[in-house]
Amino acid sequence: MHSRRTVLTTAATAAAAAAVAGSGAAHAAAPAGGRRPRKPVPDSARRARLRRLIARMTPEEKVGQLFVMRVYGHSATDPDPADVAANQQEIGVAHAAELVAKYHVGGIVYFGWAHNIRDPHQVADLSNGIQKAAAAQRVPVPVLITTDQEHGAVARVGPPATLLPGAMALGAGGSRDDARTAGRIAGRELFAMGIRQDYAPDADVNVNPANPVIGVRSFGADPRAVARMVGGQVKGYQEGGVAACAKHFPGHGDTDTDSHVGLPYIRHTAEEWERLDAPAFRAAIAAGVDSIMTAHIVVPAFDPSEDPATLSRPILTGILRERLGYRGVVVTDSLGMRGVRVKYGDARVPVLALKAGVDQLLNPPDLALAHRSVLTALQEGELTERALDAKLLRILLLKERRGLFADPYTTHEEVDRVVGTHRHLATAARIADRTTTLLRNDAGVLPLSRRRERRVLVVGVDEAAPSGTGGPPTTVLATALGELGFTATALPTGPSPSPQRIDEAVAALGERDAAVVATYNVAADSPQRRLVGALLGTGRPVVQLAVRNPYDIAQLDGVKAALASYSWTDVELRAAARVIAGRRDPAGRLPVTIMRADAPGETLYRIGHGLSY
Known part of the structure; x- marks a missing residue:
């Protein structure tokens, strides 16, 4: 990528701007990246220009704008040979630029597994290449580039970008201002890499501890608290320059089925939905959220046909x-x-999704089939051109609001000025310091003393966070404790430690003063229970840290010191280490209820529980 914006702002860029009749069409408030805001344009004039743009499109181009598609590769025109092969097999194109040219897609979504993300400069280059391809179309329309950067358990872009506490950690912190600040930082950094939409925040209320797909991606189980945090994050992301996306409507929090692999049912009555699920989405709408994502869930109370919400007109339109x-x-x-x-x-x-009320179709398994099916439905009158144009207008208004018609490009200089700055990293650490929750501290095990428990063994899960976003937890914790004056040794044991590995951990603890064990979603039959029990059997102090869902303590009898960090990313683990070492007071308060494992109808810890030193 040429590093200077003047090189990228070519005749092709001018054509894209001219498509909406001049620079006045772009009026989005300047993001924190530093661009000067342009004079606002009346809404009626803006809509009229965008309607003229839509009128220039062929049916094929209109249909293409409805799709947001994956594409393999780190480059828009020159991906690795394996990514070319994957694109040709799955999509029928070689690379992102060909995807835009062939299908006129309105959006592209980045994934780590699609090899879209190596480092911030590369992401910026990829984004610029996609926008250059869009500007070269017969009717130039910029592409809305998006990703899932929820932070915490779901983060596509890793270091050197700033990683922030995830939703449940922020829920434990309880500060709407922190949620807004985290969103603003995340938005600024995504914007600098050419990404103008974030599929966040998660607006689900995690009232079901058995939920296999939401969990710590939710701010918690209290609908009013979740609503406050969702509203704050929506404002933060959009102040940072990117479109926020509240998900998953009408609410994915009370299910024990993962919609990736099955069809969940939500059995809430209409009254229960209004009390539990609706407040967060109402808060997102009140905050001006640019987009809302549907859920592939059945809600019989709203649609007796038992169609998933994504395909349900009573749910999406009604x-x-x-x-x-x-x-x-x-x-x-x-x-x-x-x-x-x-x-x-x-x-x-x-x-069916479009007929139900959807505007954008995300990542169909077979784009050629999906595009052809929508085009046929339009030609045969099942979908009307008037309805299609209304969807396109909403999509183009979003793109215009996010500055894409004014200037869709970025530069390496902007990346260096914004992404992973010392100020952002320091703010992330301060926010994380307010999230770690101390659930149990019998006999004053915590904080550990550098005189009594100088030699610390760190055991437990060793999986790195996805897309290289941090970890492994044992190494991060041991390093952080070492920096705080302890002699700390990491011994990864994994989520399913073998008897041999458990014996090794017990032997290693015999030569040390205390253990910190990082647990991950402990179930009744988990070998992690045997590991913790064996460590407790040594008589040494044992500190248990739940690095994902905070419910682990219900399965771990005998633990005297228990903490929750709500994620395994570095920023949250380092904050937990500061609490363990007594450098920070545990300030987080539990945002969900933990029930007893031996008596599921009884509460072990209520929402709001949290100890201090």
């Missing part, structure tokens, strides 16, 4: 549009997920 009054963009969750594919074939799903 409730989201009409009852809640939402006027922004509606995007599906991935159409490759099992939950949306079990009832109808892949040819019907995109059409």
Whole structure:
């Protein structure tokens, strides 16, 4: 990529701007990246220019704008040979630029597994290459580039970008201002890499501890508290320059089925939904959220046909549009997920989603089939051109609001000025210091003393966070404790430690003063229980730290000191280390209820529980 914006702002860029009749079409408030705001344009004039743009499109181009698609490779025009092969097999194109040229897609979503993300400069180059391809189309329309950067358990872009506490950690901190600040930092950094939409925040209320797909991605189990945090994060992301996306409507928090692999049912009555699930989405809408993502879940109380919400007109139009009054963009969750594919074939799903009230179709498994099916439905009158144009107008208004028609490009200089700055990293650490929760501290085990427990063994899960976003936890914790004056040794034992590995951990603890064990979603039959029990049997102080869902303590009898960090990313683990070492007081308060494992109807720790030193 040429590093100077003047090189990128070519005639092609001018053509994209001219498509909406001049620079006045772009009026988005300047993001924190530092661009000067342009003079606002009346809404009626903006809509008129965008309608003229839509009128220039062919049916094929209009249909293409509805899709947000994956593509393999780190470069828009020159990906690695293996990524070219994957693109040709799955999509029928060689690379991102060809995807834009062939299908006129309105959006592209970045994934680590698709090899889109190596480092911030590369991401910026990829984004610029995609926008250059978009500007070269017959009707130039910039691409809305998006990703899932929720932080915490789901983060696609890793260091040197700033990693911030995830949703449940922020829920434990309880500060709407912290949630807003975290969103603003995340938005600024994504914007600097050419990403103008973030599929965050998660607006689900995690009232079911057995939920296999949401968990710590939720701010918690208290609907009012979740609503406050969702509203704060929406404002933060959009102040940072990117479109926020509240998900997963109408609420994925009370299920024990993962919609990636099955079709979950939500059995809430209409009254329960209004009390539990609706407040967070109402808060997102009140905060001006640019987009809302649907859930592949069945809610019989709202749609007796038992269609998944993504395909349900009573839910998306009747409730989201009409009852809640939402006027922004509606995007599906991935159409490759099992939950949306079990009832109808892949040819019907995109059409039914559009008829239900969806605007954007995310990541269909077969783009050629999906594009052809929507085009046929338009030609045969099942979808009307008037309805299609209304969807396109919403999408283009979002793009215009996020500055894409004014200037969709970025530079290496902007990346260096914004991404992973010392100020952002320091702010992330301060926010994390307010999130670690001390659940139990019998006999004053914590904080550890450098005189009594100088030699510390750190054992437990050793998986690195996805996309290189941190970890492994044992190494990060041992390093952090070493920097705080302890002699700390990491001994990874994994989520399913073998008897031999447990014996090794016990032997290693015999030569040390205390142990910190990082646990990860401990179940009743988990070998992690045997590991913790064996460590406790040595008589040495043992500190248990839940590095994902905080419910682990219910399965760990005999633990005297228990903490929750709500994620295994470096920023949260280092904050937990400061608490363990007594450098910070544990300030987090439990945002969910923990029930007893031996008596599931009884509460072990209530929402709001948290100890201090």
